[in-house]
Amino acid sequence: MSQLAVTVIGPDRPGIIADVTEALAQAGVNLEDSTMTLLRGHFAMMIVCSGPFAEVREALEPLRGELVITVREMGPEHAHAPIGPPYLLSVHGADRPGIVSAVTRMIASVGGTITDQTTRLSGALYVLTAEVELPPGAELGMLQRALEITAEELGVGVTLRPAESDDL
Amino acid sequence: MSSVNTAHLNQTLAAWSPAQLGLAGDVLEVVRAPHPVLATEGALVDPLDPVMVALAADLVATMRVSPGCVGLAAPQVGVAAQMFALDVTGHPKTRTCHGVFVLCNAVVVEATRQEKSREGCMSVPDLTGDVKRATRLTITGVLPGTTEELTLTTDAFEARALQHEIDHCAGALFLDRVAGAHAIYPRKVYL
Numbered sequence: 214m215s216q217l218a219v220t221v222i223g224p225d226r227p228g229i230i231a232d233v234t235e236a237l238a239q240a241g242v243n244l245e246d247s248t249m250t251l252l253r254g255h256f257a258m259m260i261v262c263s264g265p266f267a268e269v270r271e272a273l274e275p276l277r278g279e280l281v282i283t284v285r286e287m288g289p290e291h292a293h294a295p296i297g298p299p300y301l302l303s304v305h306g307a308d309r310p311g312i313v314s315a316v317t318r319m320i321a322s323v324g325g326t327i328t329d330q331t332t333r334l335s336g337a338l339y340v341l342t343a344e345v346e347l348p349p350g351a352e353l354g355m356l357q358r359a360l361e362i363t364a365e366e367l368g369v370g371v372t373l374r375p376a377e378s379d380d381l
Numbered sequence: 382m383s384s385v386n387t388a389h390l391n392q393t394l395a396a397w398s399p400a401q402l403g404l405a406g407d408v409l410e411v412v413r414a415p416h417p418v419l420a421t422e423g424a425l426v427d428p429l430d431p432v433m434v435a436l437a438a439d440l441v442a443t444m445r446v447s448p449g450c451v452g453l454a455a456p457q458v459g460v461a462a463q464m465f466a467l468d469v470t471g472h473p474k475t476r477t478c479h480g481v482f483v484l485c486n487a488v489v490v491e492a493t494r495q496e497k498s499r500e501g502c503m504s505v506p507d508l509t510g511d512v513k514r515a516t517r518l519t520i521t522g523v524l525p526g527t528t529e530e531l532t533l534t535t536d537a538f539e540a541r542a543l544q545h546e547i548d549h550c551a552g553a554l555f556l557d558r559v560a561g562a563h564a565i566y567p568r569k570v571y572l
């Protein structure tokens with residue numbers, strides 16, 4: 214039994230998740246982490262699960278065609294240890310190529326890591342939201358200024374603020 | 382509804398009517414992101430300036446003709462100024478309600494009891510987002526055509542709408558405040 218990564222992409226219709234997870238259940242798979250969304254109307258799902266590789270491939274075979282399905286064996290699981298406090302990054306402005314690469318490069322350059330990210334194109338408006346962890350040694354003020362300069366060059370607005378989490 | 386669970390109304394604001402502006406406003410075009418005016422900090426306004434009084438009437442008129450619109454800030458009609466119109470009357474999430482009013486130079490004095498809720502914006506018509514905002518709010522501001530600074534305390538939906546409009550006046554959108562990487566959604570419209 215190994216850990217598998219299953220991706221499913223294709224034109225959306227009702228019942229894709231039911232079809233995919235039913236096939237996986239019949240192959241004896243235990244679903245672990247998964248995410249699914251619509252990307253410009255395309256169905257897109259990623260699943261990490263544990264199960265027998267050959268059986269899983271075979272079980273998903275009938276669904277291939279309209280759906281592009283990949284099944285890969287994964288290396289050992291790595292628990293994500295936070296490298297520092299979490300922040301929320303928000304970028305929005307007129308769409309143009311290079312916004313995501315320029316902004317995420319600034320985060321990477323201070324040793325920060327992105328743990329979650331979504332981008333949306335809505336008409337002429339491009340929006341990026343990301344959850345970011347910054348190492349304790351990162352110069353937050355310097356990063357803020359660098360992000361603002363980058364954002365100005367791109368003609369977009371950027372905010373980076375601590376992610377609030379309330380323990381109840 | 383009982384007044385027991387609502388904030389004490391500011392009677393001046395609650396009694397205010399757009400008729401006090403003395404002119405009917407024009408319906409203006411609402412600008413959409415990524416228009417730069419929406420990212421520009423609004424200037425303080427002179428509430429006695431006839432241009433600003435006319436803008437107040439325009440904001441009310443534009444808000445009135447826009448279905449579902451509970452608030453409209455000057456940057457949304459292309460003017461980088463600290464003024465907005467608000468009216469949450471009849472909204473199911475409204476508790477305390479001051480009716481329709483326009484405020485200039487509004488400032489948040491106290492904001493407590495944060496709650497997350499999904500909100501949209503006429504200037505970002507195709508997206509909504511989860512935003513954490515105070516549900517108990519005290520602000521100050523000045524009615525157009527007057528000079529006296531008023532203090533308004535409110536809650537629930539009126540508090541949320543006020544914070545959304547005050548953000549506009551500072552050049553911020555709800556997109557700057559969303560609660561997480563997956564907190565922005567394509568707007569669901571059922572036809």
